[in-house]
Amino acid sequence: MPTVIIVGSGLVGAATALAFHQVGIKCTLYDQVNPVEAVMDGRAIEFGASGGCVSIQAGGLRVLKTLGLLDECIEKGQPHPYLSFSKINGSSQIVADARTSNKKAGETDPKLQTPLQILRSTLHNILMRACHRVGIKTLINKKLLDIKQNSDSVTVTFVDGTEATADLLIGADGIHSATRRKVFGDNLVAKxxxxxxxxxxxxxxxxxxxxxxxxxxxxxxxxxxxxxxxxxxxxxxxxxxxxxxxxxxxxxxxxxxxxxxxxxxxxxxxxxxxxxxxxxxxxxxxxxxxxxxxxxxxDLPDLETYRKNRVILIGDAAHGMVPNAGIGLLTGLEDVGTLLAIMLERGTAAANQARNLRVKGMAASPIFGGSLNHFIFRGVAALNNAGLFTLYTLFDCEAEVAKLIQEQESK
Ligand SMILES: Cc1cc2nc3c(=O)[nH]c(=O)nc-3n(C[C@H](O)[C@H](O)[C@H](O)COP(=O)(O)OP(=O)(O)OC[C@H]3O[C@@H](n4cnc5c(N)ncnc54)[C@H](O)[C@@H]3O)c2cc1C
Missing domain, CATH: 3.30.9.30 (D-Amino Acid Oxidase; Chain A, domain 2)
Structure with missing residues (x-):
């Protein structure tokens, strides 16, 4: 089973861990601070630069629904049907209906058309508790120092001298990501x-x-x-x-x-x-x-890629942005949803294929014993050698995602 290191247990890192867990991939969260202890004690967490509250539009609510956390978020947050804009003294107010824009954006579920506002600490609390419930480990005081990767694995060294090795590394360490600087270029810094x-x-x-x-x-x-x-x-x-x-x-x-x-x-x-x-x-x-x-x-300059070999950037580490549109977290949650959709469809098909092969590979006929299956298998191998059968189809990630986007747009 593949193993994954997630550096950064912020909102997107925690959501990514839950998504991986849903498809049966083992991952561990590492963070330089200790948000878990505070969350488990029910204390509020100071998120410094990232502020007090986030607004989540329909696309992000969909991802929370997939993770099974939507109802809890709605219960603990506050829907806001409108956005209003005024002069500093409150005069000349302009009111926009946020439900209409989510409808126009393609959201058909009325429950998801109204954006949800929630305290960052509350949302983080919900995500970290969900990780804790399913046994996802979070290691704290793990500030990333260095990353080395080869064709088989990726190894992270932390400032405390410890190391971790896995098949994949997800950099979810925010707009000032050390993962990004180490792997993608020292010059890629937020301004x-x-x-x-x-x-x-x-x-x-x-x-x-x-x-x-x-x-x-x-x-x-x-x-x-x-x-x-x-x-x-x-x-x-x-x-x-x-x-x-x-x-x-x-x-x-x-x-x-x-x-x-x-x-x-x-x-x-x-x-x-x-x-x-x-x-x-x-x-x-x-x-x-x-x-x-x-x-x-x-603000983070646009990157040319979010992936280098065994390292993938996600959330603000990949596309940190100014908060004016209020869609930074939304985009991070969309990253998680995209990973999940691709992994789920592809992963489930692959797992079924493997299960099928396991059952057929070991099956024995009551009359002919194991020989019949061996004979069938010889036929399959011959078809393979003749180029008429394949165990799997090549998955072109970029083309597949483009196809999904096109399908959505044409609906
Ligand atoms: C003022 C403000 C308002 C916003 N309002 C909205 C809004 O209304 N709606 C919306 O969608 N978005 C909003 N955003 C954007 C949103 O806050 C971010 O997109 C979101 O928090 C990104 O989450 P993240 O998990 O990628 O990064 P972060 O939340 O920054 O988490 C990064 C994690 O990585 C850890 N870390 C960092 N460096 C290291 C290291 N070297 N080693 C180990 N761990 C490390 C940190 O401790 C942290 O836990 C707003 C942003 C700001 C600044």
Whole structure:
């Protein structure tokens, strides 16, 4: 049975491990930090640069459904039927129906047409618990140091001096992936965009804050001063506020507040939002945040390939992107879904072929004993030698995926 090392037990790494497990492939997760301990204790996890909350569109919800986790995510998250865009003080609101865009994107299941917002820590908790339930091992304090591969296997060395060897390595180690730098090129690094800010997470129930349906995923912009604010309701009782400023080197007039000036504390950030003239309830959300994480925004140049021999990049390690479209995780979950679909179809067919061969190979006729089967097998071998039979068909991954995409598009 093939073995797989997954470096990075973030959202995409954990989802990949579950997908491999579903098709019977043994894998182990390795991470430089210890998210598992915190998750198992029920503690909230700080995700630093990646913030407080994610919105998952229909395609990502489909993958969670395939992994058997959709209902739990819906129960612990918050559907947001709308996206709204306003000026920084909440005026001139534009409301878009997110269900219509998912319908237009091709989603026919009404349950999946409404995007779901969920706290990152909650989603990670759900994924890691699912890994734990099925016995997927996660080894922690394993910071990747080096990778060596040959025609038979791939070996990873960690900073603590330990090693692991497997048939395949999945680099799910995020936008600053060490796997990518080691195997694909040292120059392939994410670039800082100049946008920096903070995300506050608040218990809205405790502070009597009500968010209107249209405002559950809402964006506020002051283009003149390069200020940005976003609100995300993440569950019945929690919401996230994200505040950013842009340090644009192309803009000569740097009279707007420079990035480095943004305070890190909830109270001082709330005072700043007051100065900006944001709606009162948003200022209150920031003031009462129980957790503030930093969010520096990076962008990764497009890679020419996500695979080199026995190493595959997945999630942000492959295609880390600026968060403006809110589809980074969605794309990572699509990677997982694509791997799973191909592995499932191909893997199930191959396994059935192998089982069939095992049964037929060992079968004996009641009258002729094992000789009959040996005779049949001789015939099969002759057909093979004459080029009329093959045990398997060549699988051209790129062509197969292109075919799947074309089939979907023509539906
Ligand atoms: C502010 C913000 C808002 C966003 N909002 C959305 C949204 O609404 N919807 C959406 O779809 N996407 C969103 N995204 C994108 C989304 O967060 C990412 O696409 C997603 O988290 C990527 O997951 P990942 O598992 O690939 O990487 P990560 O979550 O970054 O996980 C990487 C893991 O690898 C580990 N690791 C790193 N280096 C090493 C090493 N050397 N050795 C061992 N382990 C290592 C890390 O500890 C971590 O656990 C947003 C991003 C940002 C920054």
């Amino acid at each position: 800082f965009t100049g946008e920096m800010g903070h995300i506050g997470v608040v218990n809205i129930k405790e502070h009597n804050i009500t968010i209107k349906e249209a405002d559950k995923a809402s964006f506020y912009v002051d283009r003149d001063n390069k200020r940005f604010l976003a609100i995300f309701q993440a569950s019945e009782d929690t919401a996230a506020v994200r505040v950013s400023t842009f340090d644009d080197p192309e803009v000569e007039d740097q009279s707007y507040r420079p990035v480095s000036d943004l305070p890190k504390e909830a109270g001082r950030l709330a005072d700043l939002l007051h100065e900006w003239g944001v709606p009162d309830y948003i200022e209150k959300m920031m003031r009462n945040s129980f957790r503030i994480s930093a969010a520096s925004i990076y």
